[in-house]
Structures are given as structure tokens and as C-alpha cells.
Amino acid sequence: MSTADRLIESTRELLWERGYTGTSPKAIQQRAGAGQGSMYHHFTGKPDLALAAIRRTAEEMRAKAEEQFSAPGTAVDRVTAYLRREREVLRGCPIGRLTQDPDVMADPTLRAPVDETLAWLRERLAGVLAEGRERGELAAALNPEAVASTVVAVLQGGYVLAGAADSVAPFDQAITGVLSLLAAHVSPADE
Amino acid sequence: MSTADRLIESTRELLWERGYTGTSPKAIQQRAGAGQGSMYHHFTGKPDLALAAIRRTAEEMRAKAEEQFSAPGTAVDRVTAYLRREREVLRGCPIGRLTQDPDVMADPTLRAPVDETLAWLRERLAGVLAEGRERGELAAALNPEAVASTVVAVLQGGYVLAGAADSVAPFDQAITGVLSLLAAHVSPADE
DNA sequence: GTCTATAGGTGGATAGAC
DNA sequence: GTCTATCCACCTATAGAC
Numbered sequence: 001m002s003t004a005d006r007l008i009e010s011t012r013e014l015l016w017e018r019g020y021t022g023t024s025p026k027a028i029q030q031r032a033g034a035g036q037g038s039m040y041h042h043f044t045g046k047p048d049l050a051l052a053a054i055r056r057t058a059e060e061m062r063a064k065a066e067e068q069f070s071a072p073g074t075a076v077d078r079v080t081a082y083l084r085r086e087r088e089v090l091r092g093c094p095i096g097r098l099t100q101d102p103d104v105m106a107d108p109t110l111r112a113p114v115d116e117t118l119a120w121l122r123e124r125l126a127g128v129l130a131e132g133r134e135r136g137e138l139a140a141a142l143n144p145e146a147v148a149s150t151v152v153a154v155l156q157g158g159y160v161l162a163g164a165a166d167s168v169a170p171f172d173q174a175i176t177g178v179l180s181l182l183a184a185h186v187s188p189a190d191e
Numbered sequence: 192m193s194t195a196d197r198l199i200e201s202t203r204e205l206l207w208e209r210g211y212t213g214t215s216p217k218a219i220q221q222r223a224g225a226g227q228g229s230m231y232h233h234f235t236g237k238p239d240l241a242l243a244a245i246r247r248t249a250e251e252m253r254a255k256a257e258e259q260f261s262a263p264g265t266a267v268d269r270v271t272a273y274l275r276r277e278r279e280v281l282r283g284c285p286i287g288r289l290t291q292d293p294d295v296m297a298d299p300t301l302r303a304p305v306d307e308t309l310a311w312l313r314e315r316l317a318g319v320l321a322e323g324r325e326r327g328e329l330a331a332a333l334n335p336e337a338v339a340s341t342v343v344a345v346l347q348g349g350y351v352l353a354g355a356a357d358s359v360a361p362f363d364q365a366i367t368g369v370l371s372l373l374a375a376h377v378s379p380a381d382e
Numbered sequence: 383g384t385c386t387a388t389a390g391g392t393g394g395a396t397a398g399a400c
Numbered sequence: 401g402t403c404t405a406t407c408c409a410c411c412t413a414t415a416g417a418c
Contacts, residue, residue: 100351178341
């Protein structure tokens with residue numbers, strides 16, 4: 001792995017653990033085993049490096065989600081697979097947490113990949129739900145966009161609850177709850 | 192308002208806006224119109240002041256939530272009132288955002304009020320839902336604890352989505368979605 | 383109670399040698 | 401490409417005068 005790559009990977013880890021404000025160039029350099037000069041040779045500064053890190057994380061997250069979204073099965077099967085997928089719950093969401101960082105949100109360049117990733121997730125999930133509704137798997141009354149936002153929010157909020165409790169239990173409960181509610185919207189014909 | 196109170200109020204605002212790591216004693220002092228010596232006379236340091244601020248915010252949040260929880264009406268009415276209550280969505284949740292701050296979570300004293308507030312919310316909501324189930328308003332199959340966690344998670348996650356999009360739309364959608372799902376769990380007798 | 387002075391450490395970055 | 405030196409501002413806190 002090149003020095004530039006090690007710097008990006010270190011930044012990804014630190015942004016995940018400590019956020020943008022809590023991550024210093026010095027900490028990045030130490031974790032990457034690179035000197036100051038090396039870092040400023042490859043990147044113009046902290047924001048530039050953070051952008052590279054955030055983009056890489058965002059891309060990875062979309063790819064992983066797409067695995068579940070494009071899998072075979074009913075809409076509910078795919079939503080369930082997405083929600084129940086193995087996650088490092090106590091570490092939180094590496095994209096969602098950036099939302100709480102005013103320095104990231106204040107910079108349109110840094111903000112864009114965060115916004116786009118969460119928006120993509122909602123749209124993609126809405127598509128899955130709409131498909132399920134068209135196929136007759138889900139009740140016609142179901143609002144795909146609204147429920148998609150709910151599903152993503154449960155995930156993001158589940159991380160918050162798990163972090164506060166230092167336990168995955170509330171995260172798992174929140175997922176269980178929304179899936180049980182969704183089950184009631186499965187069309188009678190399918191049951 | 193006393194100097195100590197102004198310091199606490201300034202800290203509350205800054206913790207909400209910028210989080211713990213992003214809030215400096217100097218910034219607190221300037222906003223409160225107090226000098227260094229004044230702040231260190233009333234508080235032992237940043238963590239002490241943050242604790243006072245967090246406790247006050249937590250108490251306020253519980254009191255506001257209790258207004259909806261103890262209101263008259265069915266369980267769904269009260270959950271709806273709670274979720275639809277007026278909120279400063281784009282500012283995020285002043286308690287939930289602390290969850291993303293490793294320095295807060297690493298300190299058991301600072302962490303406690305955050306953990307307790309979110310735990311109380313889930314328990315209290317579970318109680319409201321359980322009551323609704325016992326009264327026959329909600330389906331017997333509904334799991335009060337799981338759905339309560341879902342409701343709190345939708346709220347916390349809604350703030351994340353709104354922050355990313357810089358719009359209240361995804362927040363409102365997420366609320367609409369979970370309420371529409373919950374509506375399907377209302378007992379037929381009530382409809 | 384509040385003020386100013388002081389202090390060691392870190393944040394974020396630049397300059398220039400090698 | 402990488403290193404060391406250097407920079408100024410800020411962070412967090414202490415000391416002591418008023």
C-alpha cells in the first residue's frame with residue numbers, strides 16, 4: 001500500500017472513531033507511519049485528505065448496500081437482509097456520524113458525498129419497496145419514499161441508541177420493531 | 192441570570208451546535224460574557240461545566256416528552272403527538288448528538304445523563320404502547336419494547352437525514368413512514 | 383468573584399534541506 | 401518523496417493580583 005493510501009486509510013479510521021474536528025493531521029500521520037512533509041506532499045491539507053477518505057468510505061458503503069438491494073427475493077426479504085446484515089454497530093455509521101460535524105457540513109465539498117450517499121440509500125430503498133408493491137407483495141397503501149426514509153432513519157438512529165447504551169440491544173430492538181411493523185403491510189395474498 | 196447560569200446556557204448552546212470536542216472554554220466564556228477566572232471560579236473545568244449543561248438539557252428534554260406521553264388520548268395519539276411535536280430539526284438532537292462525541296462517551300460521568308435520557312425515552316414509550324395494547328387499541332402481536340426503540344431511532348435517525356440533506360423533508364418522511372406502519376397495527380375494533 | 387498574566391501542549395500548515 | 405525546523409494561533413488550565 002502506498003503512502004498516500006495509508007494516509008487515506010488512517011484518515012478513514014480516525015474520521016470514523018473521532019470525527020473530523022477530533023482528528024488532527026498529526027494523529028493521521030502517526031497512524032499512517034508518515035511524516036508531516038509526506039502528508040503535505042500528497043495532499044493540500046486536512047480537508048483534501050478528508051475528502052479522499054470520505055469518498056472512499058461512501059463508495060464502499062453503497063457497494064455493500066447494493067449487494068442486498070439487488071439480491072433475489074421479495075422486497076421485504078431484501079430490506080430485511082439489508083437491515084440484518086452484519087455491522088459494527090458500536091462503531092457507528094462512518095457516513096452518518098459526519099452529519100454531526102459542523103465543520104464537515106459547512107464545507108460544500110465535504111458535505112456532498114455524505115448527502116449523496118444517504119439520499120441514494122433512501123432512493124434505492126424506495127425503489128425496492130415500490131417494486132414490491134407493484135408485484136403485489138406489499139400493500140398498495142404503502143408509501144415507498146416515506147417508508148424508505150423510515151428504514152434508513154431506524155438504522156442511523158439505532159447507531160445512536162447503541163452508542164448511548166454501549167450495547168447492540170437497542171439497535172437490534174429498533175430493527176426488530178420496524179420489521180415487525182412492515183410485516184403487517186405484506187399483502188394477504190403472500191401470507 | 193447569574194454568571195454561572197450564563198456559562199451553563201452558553202455551554203448548552205455550544206454543545207448543541209458544535210459538540211464537546213468542538214467547544215472550547217474560550218468560546219464559552221465569550222458567549223457568556225465572562226472571563227477566564229470567572230469560569231474557573233464557578234467550575235473546575237470544561238468537563239464540570241459540560242456536565243451541568245448536559246444535565247440541564249436532559250431534564251428539559253424529559254419534561255417536554257412527558258407532556259406528550261401523559262396527555263389524554265389513545266397510545267397512537269400520544270406517540271403521534273410526540274413525533275409530530277414542533278422541533279428544531281435542522282439543529283439536531285442536543286442529547287443524541289453527544290453520542291457521537293468520543294470524549295463524552297469515554298467519560299462515565301458525562302455519558303450517564305445521555306444514556307439515561309435515551310433509555311428513559313424508550314422505556315416510557317414502551318409503557319405507552321403496552322398500555323395501548325392492554326386497552327385493546329393496538330394489536331396483541333405488537334412488541335412494545337421493540338417498537339418503542341424503533342420510534343426513538345426514527346427520531347434520532349431523522350435528525351441525521353435532515354442534517355445531511357439540510358432539509359426537514361427526510362425527517363418528516365421518516366416520521367410519516369413509521370406512523371403509517373404503526374397505523375396498520377391499530378386493532379380493527381378501533382377503526 | 384473577576385481580572386490579567388503566564389504556561390506547556392496541540393492544531394494546521396509552510397519552508398527548505400536532502 | 402520524505403525529513404526537520406519553524407510558525408502562529410488556539411486549547412486548557414493555573415497563579416496571583418484586585
